[in-house]
Amino acid sequence: MRRLLKIKIWLVFASPCTVLLATELSRGQTQSEPLVAVQKMIEREHEASLHKPPFSYISVEKSDRTGGHEWTERVVEVSEGKLRDLILEDGTPISEERRRREDARLRAIEKDPEPFIRHERAQKTEEQRAEKFLDLLPRAFLFEDNGLQQNWEKISYRPNPSYVPQSYEERILHGMSGALLIDPRTNRLHMLQGKLGEEVSFGYGLLATLHCGSTFSIVRSPIHGDLWKTTQTDIRMNGHIVLFKTISRQQISTHKDFKLLSSNLTIAQAVALLVR
Numbered sequence: 001m002r003r004l005l006k007i008k009i010w011l012v013f014a015s016p017c018t019v020l021l022a023t024e025l026s027r028g029q030t031q032s033e034p035l036v037a038v039q040k041m042i043e044r045e046h047e048a049s050l051h052k053p054p055f056s057y058i059s060v061e062k063s064d065r066t067g068g069h070e071w072t073e074r075v076v077e078v079s080e081g082k083l084r085d086l087i088l089e090d091g092t093p094i095s096e097e098r099r100r101r102e103d104a105r106l107r108a109i110e111k112d113p114e115p116f117i118r119h120e121r122a123q124k125t126e127e128q129r130a131e132k133f134l135d136l137l138p139r140a141f142l143f144e145d146n147g148l149q150q151n152w153e154k155i156s157y158r159p160n161p162s163y164v165p166q167s168y169e170e171r172i173l174h175g176m177s178g179a180l181l182i183d184p185r186t187n188r189l190h191m192l193q194g195k196l197g198e199e200v201s202f203g204y205g206l207l208a209t210l211h212c213g214s215t216f217s218i219v220r221s222p223i224h225g226d227l228w229k230t231t232q233t234d235i236r237m238n239g240h241i242v243l244f245k246t247i248s249r250q251q252i253s254t255h256k257d258f259k260l261l262s263s264n265l266t267i268a269q270a271v272a273l274l275v276r
Helices: 002-011 016-050 096-111 114-140 170-174 269-272
Strands: 055-063 070-078 080-090 139-148 150-157 177-181 188-196 200-202 208-210 215-224 225-236 237-242 250-260
Touching: 016 114, 016 177, 016 188, 016 269, 055 080, 055 225, 070 269, 080 096, 080 114, 080 215, 096 269, 114 139, 114 170, 170 177, 215 250
Parallel strands: none
Antiparallel strands: 055 070, 055 250, 070 080, 139 150, 150 177, 177 188, 188 215, 200 208, 208 237, 215 225, 225 250
C-alpha cells in the first residue's frame, strides 16, 4: 500500500517535463515497432533480389518515353535487360509499316546487342536508385503504424528532421512523406507511395527543380509462388531534372499476363519470341 501511495503521489506532483519524457518514451516504443517491420521488409527484399528469374508480360504505359501516347507492348526479360515489342498505340493496332520497323529494330538488336545493353544498364541504374530509397528509409524517416489495410500492414513515414542528406538524390528522397504496405506473412513490399512536401532545387534551380506535390507510387504483387513483380507504377514529378537524364518524370504503367521464362534465355531467343 505504501508503495502504491508513493506512485500515486509521484503522478500527481510530477513536473510537465517528466510527463513529457514519459510521452516521448511511449512514442519511441511505438516508433520501434513499425521500424522493425520496415527493416524486416528491406532484408527480405534484398534476399529476393538475389533470385530474379526472367518473365514475359504485357506492359501498358503512358510516359515521357511513349511521347504521351499509351503504348501496349509485349516485354521479354533477359539478363541484359528488357526487350519490348509495340503492338498497340492508344488502343489501336500499329500499322503494317510500323510492324515491319518494330521487327527490323528487334533483329538489329539481335545482330548488334551492344547499344541495347548500354541502354538497359542505364535503366538498371534507375532501379538501383529505387533500392537505395528502401535502404534510406530506416535512417532518414520516422514511422507510424496505421494498422491493417485489407490484410496489408500499413506504415506511414515522414522525414526525420535530424537526418542530414548525403547527396542530391537523398535530398529529393528525404523530402518525401507517404505510406507503404507490407505483407505481414512474407515481409514483402506490396505498395510504396510518396509525396514531395516542399520544393527541392539544386544549382539555383539550373540543375534540377522538383515542385511541391510531386508524387510516386508503385505496387508489387505475387506472380508465381514467392516471386513478386511490379504491377503498377505512377510517377508524377513536376519540374525539370538535368541530373538524372534517364529518369521518367511522368509515367503511368501496368504490367499483366506474366509468364515465367528460362533463366538462361538469350537475346536471340528473346527476339525470336517477339518477332512474328
